[in-house]
Amino acid sequence: MRLYEERLGVPRTWHWLAALPAVMTGLVLLPLGPVAAGAGLAAAAALAALGLYAYGAVGIVVTGGHLTAGTHRFPLASLGLAEILDAEEAFLWRTRRADGRAAMLLRGYVPTALRIELNHPGHPAPYLYLSTRQPTTLLAVLAFARR
Template identity: 30%
Template sequence: MNVAPASAAVVYSEKLWPNVWIWIVVVGISGAGILILAPISMLAGYLAAVGIFLLIAILLLTSTPRIEVTEDTVQVGRANIERRFVGSVEGFRGDDATAQRGTRLNGLAYLCIRGWIGPVVKIDITDETDRTPYWLASTRRPEKLVAVLTGRPPQSAS
């Protein structure tokens, strides 16, 4: 794994932030802190709710992966590879994306999947020294990522 030089121009960047419904769930879980500790003290309940919310928010935000493509490298989450080792690239939506994450998944594939993002991109790896056959990554813009990695204009979503 190589790190991109600071001077490499970024041609694609995406941060896989949690969706709004994830934050609604976090608020609901935090609210449970009030219900659990209210019989003891309302203040303790409110403090627990704030603490739980802050803890989960920090965990979500610090674990949010980035997809970044430069002229020389591709980074998906913690994985980095030189673009010369990128083979075919395909984007999937709907049932096809679900199948890629499930029944069609190779156990040796590198995964950077977020449950709140439906579409995925499959990036074949051609490095013979790497046992990983492909990367499978969640993305909100699969057509654009495929276009950047293949050099072809984006195809419309199906």
């Protein structure tokens, strides 16, 4: 049973940025003819859209016994103290204060985050950094699920 689920999709404005490589590809292929330019534009647009979808498809899921963040999966019993990070603190924890051993689900376009200490014997990470748009909700769900 899923207690919490969040998908960290890219902002809508990024889709306009994905159109730029498609237009450039179409312009580069224009000397080969309009058919080649149109096919190149369509192919580049599809690849850019697929890349954006894949990058934003990562998510956070809390079930009855586990926290899954991207490719990381931790039992709830191994999670320690959690701290909500506002935009400034989140920036500091993903730059200057960051530990190279930390397990991070980092998305720069998500301003807030949750930092959770780890007590997992099989994982050398001292803490887990989760970019999340709803840190208070995630913290409440984790507190509820750990009882």
